[in-house]
Ligand SMILES: [Zn+2]
């Protein structure tokens with residue numbers, strides 16, 4: 001009988017060791033530092049070498065200030081960027097106005113919502129048509145009498161249409177619009193971590209979708225290797241030294257004059273290396289002549 005039990009125990013232990021679950025595993029982690037991308041913040045990745053369980057650890061984005069502050073935070077979720085503005089250490093606001101500026105070309109407002117700090121007489125308005133597009137949170141006088149609640153002020157969801165470096169996000173507040181019941185301004189700071197910890201897109205080498213000609217500029221398309229975002233750039237007309245949109249005798253004359261030692265504008269010289277061999281010489285002139293004659 002003893003033998004049967006120990007055999008059963010033995011089989012049970014073998015089965016267990018063959019199927020280590022993360023719940024029963026005494027994890028042994030290795031850590032990897034994962035750099036920031038356009039879609040995820042930099043973080044430390046812990047991976048268990050036994051069961052394979054992973055855990056992501058994000059470093060805190062700011063140190064908690066002592067006094068009153070508005071936390072301006074953001075999270076990229078695919079092609080949506082979710083923003084929240086929260087009030088902390090509120091000493092008693094009576095009126096509150098905050099303005100969030102953004103670039104309407106790079107970010108498009110999908111939705112806005114009031115937070116639960118103030119329920120009445122508070123509004124969130126969007127002006128995407130302004131020269132400097134903005135979203136404004138405004139809680140009118142006396143709506144907040146001696147309100148010392150902390151929490152969400154407002155939230156915004158944007159559709160991402162452009163590069164993170166072009167979003168132009170900034171949260172602003174004027175002291176005179178942020179007062180207590182006695183009309184005195186309340187000192188506060190704005191902590192902006194909205195895009196902190198994200199990097200811009202990481203582009204591939206690009207593919208030319210339209211070859212430039214002697215009269216038409218070309219197009220090159222770069223794709224982000226992380227998220228698939230595509231940006232396009234113009235490839236100037238080859239040999240268009242003076243930037244008038246076409247290759248002609250004026251461009252060749254400028255190159256000839258440069259080769260003959262005349263002083264030529266640097267911006268012109270920068271476009272003379274048409275065969276991209278890092279030298280400006282007679283070979284470039286020959287290529288320009290051939291292209292102009294339609295031979296290449
Ligand atoms: Zn484990």
Ligand SMILES: [Zn+2]
Nearest residue numbers: 038201224227
């Ligand atoms: Zn990207």
